[in-house]
Amino acid sequence: MIEIHDLRFAWPGAQSDCLAIDELTIASGERVFLHGPSGGGKSTLLGLLAGVLVPRQGRVSLQGRDWSSLSGAHRDAHRADHVGYIFQQFNLLPYLDATDNVLLPCRFSGKRRARAASEGGSPRAAARSLLERVGLEPDLRARPASMLSVGQQQRVAAARALIGHPEVVIADEPTSALDAPLRDAFMDLLLGQCAAAGSTLVFVSHDERLAARFDRVVPLAAINRPAAREVQP
């Protein structure tokens, strides 16, 4: 579960805050669609949720831990343990094959490695079954990531975000590089797998057609009031 309270964030050197969110709570297992125009601070918010950025003021907590209260190394470990992250594109390390890309979080989190192992017998077996569930053909598993199509890459990215059952999956416009049929198939598998794992899903997109498939829709513009800073005395 995610809680935001009195969040203020400004990029270094910026004159004003780019994010000012007073209150946002996302319950465990909830699937939230966060939408807003490009350049509206969506990626910045995701960086804050994932603990890569820390707010200037206020509190962002994930699984009950305030990111600001953790040291840099502990933030990284907390993220590795609890967050699966999917980028818009270029999700994969080009020099690893699909399976090794899926296994990346297990390199950094003992917790997820252990959970993956307990589920599939070994992390590698868990990765294989996840790749099967996201519909990647078996003969593509050992292929270098750079030789996969964009749709295949996004499916591998989804498998990576899900391995070892992280409590929160964050997706940053993962379908924007996909055409309509691929997009729908990807949404099916992401929503389905998150539901099966009971993971919280925070899905960011500017494409409002996808909103209908989520438990809750949050327009960023409705919760973010960066101008508020200027009226403060």
Next chain:
Amino acid sequence: MKGLLGLAARSGWNRRQTLSLVVASIALATLLLLSFDRVRTDVRESFSQSVSGTDLVMGARTGSVQLMLYAVFHIGGATNNIRMTSVQAISAHRSVEWIVPLSLGDSHRGFAVLGTTPEYFTRFKYGEHQPLALAAGRAFTGDIDGLYEAVIGAEAAQALGYGLGQRITLRHGSGSGPGSEHADKPFTVVGILARTGTPVDRTVHVSLPAMEAIHIDWAGGAPLPGVRIGPEEARKFDLAPKQVTAALIGLKSRAAAFAVQRYIADYPGEALMAVLPGVALDELWNVVGIGEKMLLGLSGIVALVSLAGLVAVVLAGLNERRRELAVLRAVGAGPRHVLLLLAGEGVLITLLGAGFGVLATTALIGLAGPAIQSHFGIALNLSAPAMSQWLLLAGVIATGVLASLVPGWRAYRLSLADGLSPRT
């Protein structure tokens, strides 16, 4: 951390074309440094091993380095000869055990000719007091019957393909002009010395009377016009040497070395000097040492340049890898992991380059060693690296590790500033 090093290796392998050039340039720099140092230590070694058991080297008054150069290394020439009577007078000193006169100046196909006495073969020592040994044949007799006999060093025999019984003619000086050949008085090879790794290997030895005989119808460095004295006719003349170039002196006690040295310097009949070989070799090495240090410095600069190339290549690739760093951050890598990844890559490349450099050095010395020995008389040992080479290798690796921190630090800064959304 082990997993991270694996990632660095895989990532590097992905960019192997660029990185292999960097590895090659580090390997070449290592090769340069190591082989240069190997040559340096081995040259020094063969220098200090070139003469032993000789307490003093005597010659006309000149620089001590110059005297050593021509008397022992047969390089350059003497400014003056010394009279044989002076040599005899010095040999009468009560501390002198033996004296072996040396007469230099002629050559045979680029190899120095040394006129000396048969005693040379028993008195001359090299390395750890090792005497000369004959690989084949015998020493020249030194008398009238064996007048035109020559004993050649191992390298001369091998390079020229000479065996026992080979007929050779000597050339006046080291010149190559026509008419400077002592063609009328050919010598016969009667002995071939075993290899010593010293200038002896590249020397043709003849007796002092033979030196007199081939120059009997010469004056001032050219044949006397209209005078022809044949080889058999020459035997009838007085062939006792009147002048020699230098002499090796053995003392009854080394403690007398300074006394005898002073006695020679004060010899009233002629301007003479004597040097202690060890002292003169050190002095000679100091002269060579200046150039040697410069070359070592240059090799060091080459190593620095190739390591700067490493930094440049890794830094240049960094911008394209900002997405890769963001992905790593998203799966739980910290900025310190990113630093380690980049620095680890540099360290791997440095280690690979240094490793290949060591292999290449070994291969080079193994393959080119015999050729260097035959051309320059320097025996290069294919032995384990000496202390100085370990230090150089450690220096290369340490500098490489330090240099790798530069892209590592840059990546660290970038991944902090970028977060998950690199602005590329």
